[in-house]
Amino acid sequence: MTDLGDRVAERPATRHRHFWTIPRRDALVGYLLVSPQLVGSALFVLLPLGLVVYYSLQEWNVLAGTFEFVGGDNYAKLLADPNMGQVLTSTALFSVGLVVLNLALALALAILLDQRLRGTTLFRTLFFSPVLVSLVAWTIVWQFLLQQDGGVNGLLGVAGVDGPNWLRGETTALLSVVVVQVVKNVGLNMVLFLAALQGVPRQLYEAAQLDGAGAWTRFLRITVPLISPTILLTSIITVVGSLQVFAQIAVLTQGGPGMSTTVLVYYLYQQAFQFRHLGYGATLSVLLFLIVAALTLLQWRLRRKWVFHES
């Protein structure tokens, strides 16, 4: 903007007569067009973000109505919190499990549905439909299915397997939440992968086949590089999403058994809203924000090493 202004200023003849030069008018229109989005972002993203940092420096007792500046006390508490190790471990296990399972399954489904076979449209709809279902309704249904005497164990029983009490075992509870979330959202990544796969030119496969490349080599050398921008996109969305999973945990396990499913976002909900440590909850939000930002930045940086078509 300053550059434009300077360039206009170099032309003294038009300087006073026409303030609204074409570049200035274009700039104004541009700003007006982006302003709703800009105002929205400022109000609903930047402002809360700033407030969270501000609240993390306070001790806010909702019941007593006191609001005191405590400086770095909440950050010191974070470093000394005996639950943090368990919470971060659960968060990491949950995110890694979710991302790996979701991306692998989404890609596998997309490849299967990319074949020219009968009925693929039906299956596409089938796999995508959970994305459209209300999250809480979906989770409540799964809660019934995963009970000791629920549908999942009923099916296993038909096969002669005595299923575990899914939501009461530490490992099975975490696994259950991951699977419920993956089945819910895998359709979205699948559709993105499918679109990317359909953009891969068929001639490349034919040429490779003529050169004697097997199916696996074709997949690794042609498919993966050509859909790598989509892999990057889906992995960023899924990593960020995995760190924000809340409703499923609130409905299915409430963080238990023990603290096995108490991931960071659920722990921050407990601290802020259940235990009424709003200042400390805000501090945990800052931590969550930093983790998400760092992971996203890392993925963005690493893209140069493996994403095709990037400069």
Next chain:
Amino acid sequence: MKAPGKLAALTLAALLAVTACGGGGDAAPAAQGPQPLRMSIWTSNEAHLKLFNEIAAEYRKSHPQVGEITFDPIPFENYTTTLTTQIAGGNAPDLAWILENSAPDFVGSGALVPLKSKVENAGELVPAATRLWERDGELYAYPFSTSPFGVFVNTDLVKAAGQKTPRELIKAGQWDWEHANEINKAVAAKGENGLTILNFDYKAWDNLATVWQGWGARAWSEDGGTCQFNAPEMVEAMTFMHKAVFTDKSMPGPGTAVDFFSGDTAMAVAQISRAAMLEDATFKWDLVPLPAGPKGEYAVIGQAGIGVLKKSPKAELATDFLAYFTNAANSAKLAAYFPPARGSLLTADTMAKTSPMLDGDQLQDVVIDGIEKGVVKPSHTGQAELAQTVRAALDPLWKPDADVKAVLDGVCAKIQPLLGG
């Protein structure tokens, strides 16, 4: 470079504006005209709401300055969390029901308006009922429900399993946990559910006080400073319960869905206000006191108070309505569902008039005796965090091969720092 600078300034200004009113949360002065009032409650039972609305309508006839009075039900499971979030968000109700487990937090924090001089004839309130709601001789919430826990019995299921009913056992002087367990074992062997503790669901452990009190166990010492989860009485009580769940199968295990009110369960430990849910029951039922434990007969009570929030700009109006809502006449009406704390109402005769669902024996044995000798469910300052920590530490107990003593030692190791020592 100018735009980002302006944006930053704008954001900062907005931030300051919002935070200026964020922390204090003092609401704007009340507008003119009839003032609406809102009371947060956790029941959505139609009969309860109908009664509240009738009392409110009656009040408004003589108080034109009061507008609509809304009874705002919040789901019981997240009641306190939702209420405090409303308060934090500047959307506090004028009046709120308060659960016994958060009484120390609400009363101790100074969030509530003092009521003693406003409540009609406060002198007749039973001391056992007001103790939790008092601080320095002042009353901060009206104990509108002092509700003993009893055992609801599906007598059809008990008889179908060829067992004596609890009522018969009471007459024979044999109504204790051992006998109750035998009945439930027999019912479970027939494929139905034995005994369930309502709202417990292997998470809300404070409801287990209805069992462990029979062994003389406590969650923590009287002064709240020492964990007593690993005391011998508690280990015995929890061992009994563990055996009932995993060996005898007389209590439905974790992750099993049961619904006493639909008739699939022989017994349910619950507060008497649940009787309202049995109005359309398709089975024969009874209400009996909790079975005796090794330490003899006992009773456990849950409490609920109504407080006026200091934050409400209409606190004075709200206090006046609360005084009306809980006066002797209305207390008698509320007694149909919520056992009263007024001494004059605590007789079987008076209560029989207002509690059509319960008969004389049920009222005397469970309600009146229960309120007299009842111990209140555990409560402590910072209850939400304690509850969550105990829940997490107690989870390993709900497995077939659990080492009861080791788990309970673990609970104490976790909560002792929170108890303050």
